[in-house]
Amino acid sequence: MELLIALAIGTLTGSGVWLLLRPRTYQVVIGLALLSYAVNLFIFSMGRLRVNAPPVLDGSMPVDPAAYTDPLPQALVLTAIVIGFATTALFLVVLIVSRGLTGTDHVDGRESDR
Secondary structure, eight states: OHHHHHHHHHHHHHHHHHHHTSSBHHHHHHHHHHHHHHHHHHHHHTTOOOSSOOSSOOTTSOOOGGGSOOHHHHHHHHHHHHHHHHHHHHHHHHHHHHHHHHSOOBTTSSOOOO
């Protein structure tokens, strides 16, 4: 399970960095989104990966903290998803306005001479 999560984080990070280095603004926005997904997955995995663990403490037995996942990373990731969605929407609006004003979607504002 940990290997799968690590591979997913690595793949998302590598793809995000590769897209950030592209010359088109849409690819940069998608790269930033992929990087935010990788960070969210990393933060989520820091809360301990548990399968078939009870989600709520049972008051009848003594509490073993190792048997439960940490809810704080889950709350942080949920907040980060909402903020990331809003930021991506804002980036896309800025991209559309920039494309309308400059007539190009290159990051530096001009086409290459290839």
